[in-house]
Amino acid sequence: MKNNYFIIIIVILFILVADYSFPAGIIADDDYGVRAEFIQGKAVPGDIVTLRLKFKIPPGFKLPENPEIAGLNGFDIVKKRTMTDGIDIDIFVDRMDDLHLTALEIYLYNKKGGQKALKSNPVVLFVKPKIIVKPTENLLRPVKGIISSGYGLKKVLLIVFSAICIILAAIAAYYYFIKYRRNKKSGPAAPVLPPHIKALNRIDSLVLSGIPDRYERRSFCFILSEILREYVKGIRGFNALEMTVDEIANVVKEKDDIKLLGVLKKMDLVKFADNFISASSLEEQVGLSRAYINKTKPEEI
Template sequence: MKRLFAIALLFTGFAARAQETPTVTARVEPDSIMIGDRFDYIIDVEKDLVQVVEFPEFQNAEGKLELVESCPVDTLERDGRRLKLRKRYRLAAFDEGKYNLGAAQVLYADKNILDTLRSTDSVYLEVATFQIDSTSQSIYDLKGQKNLPFRFRELSGYIKWGIFFILALLIAGYALKRYLASRGKGFGDLFKPAPPLPPHVAAIQALEALHNQKLWQNNKHKLYYSGLTDILRTYIAARWGFGAMEMTSDEIIETMRAEELPDKARMDLTAILRDADLVKFAKATPEAEQNEADYLKAYYFVEETKIAEEETPDEEEAPKEN
């Protein structure tokens, strides 16, 4: 009797363990579609709270179904320790026929158990196509391209607008010619490059642009003095016609001795070049007052040494009436 009771307890334990295993069900919605339509392949799992299941990636052995979207796992309901999960795969079918998707499978892990759980029933899908009634519908060959006769009115609008555009260009060209002739110029003058700026004008513009960059205010003293001396070298090369850009500071100072310069301009040029060499090669950091002073020295050096502009002769005075 004791032996029978032990066997009954053993079977009861197995039954209880079997009930605790997650259950898997699967279906398709809808189960019948037209070719090219989409449908949902749904897998539901009921399990205990501590049990772990993993839904697989959808695999179609026949290769006739296309996965459109794999939706995230949803928790449908929770009753105590029981959970109901749902995984939805959105698919599409492009071949006619009846498909056996087989039993749904999920991976199950619980303590030392690792197993694959399957649904009890296989899932079927029917894909239908459009039926053509050959008795009422006839199939014909492709027709050849039909050549239509040329009609002038199809191009008349383009011709009218083309003539109008040409006339507008001629009128505009004639008006421009009259305007240029009144100023003693021709069409060729429109395409002439602008005359180069005088050396002192280009130098003053470059100095003002350098001043607006605020380099030394941002601790870029070397860049500031390099720009300052480059402007002066360019001006000297254009003003006196020797290669100041390739000369050292001492060579420039020595070469400028032969030129007629105001004493102040000569001293300012020497001071700027010496200060620039200290900053660029000795890594000196001038004060703000010196930076501004060197800028003003360069500005007035250009102003004091520029070529005097030629004055246009005054118009002859009209003879006085007697």
């Protein structure tokens, strides 16, 4: 009987040790040639997160200058950096749901052209949507009892109110007279264009002479960013021209607006960090800008 108890205790200890050694949802590193992990524990839409891939290159093989990594389709890759023991990949978070990366594959080559694939473990990054909490409106407290309501005070208030009304009437008459004379001299005012037509016209004028050379692309990005921010201000009602990308991300809720954050982020990297942007990438950003405007413009009646 004592032997049976001893065996049961040994089995329970083995199960506990196994659970602590390999927690649920974690796969042993030995099953994969690449260990994948996100540097950040969590993110919100608009962030740039880093995916780190660690691995050892087998003898006789080497990693190309532009590594081939399968399994990243559908993700907005900002930059890749090759290190001695792996690769860091910056990814722009353009969605409100979690980033699920299934097993990735990195391809290595030997001198004879032979190919070898290293497989990574699946990895998940939790994305927390930003929720805007409406602040409680401040209420004015009643002033009854603070000011005396006697006849003398009422008479004074009536005189003050009458004087204010006369002054406001004089200002309104003067403003109307000036505006009437100005309109009479200049003729009818030009019609105000809808935000989407104005934005598309400005983009057409911007790219009329083609994509600029490398040294003028920074000013090009300044103008394109201003056009998009002015358009967002026109359709969403908040002043995007005076806000950073992170501040805009705190306000927008539509998926199309969240995707636009990627374009604004890349424009800011060129504007303020003087990052290099190729002509093809700049053409792609112009195309994404036009697509966003056409998708979010008001429906024609």
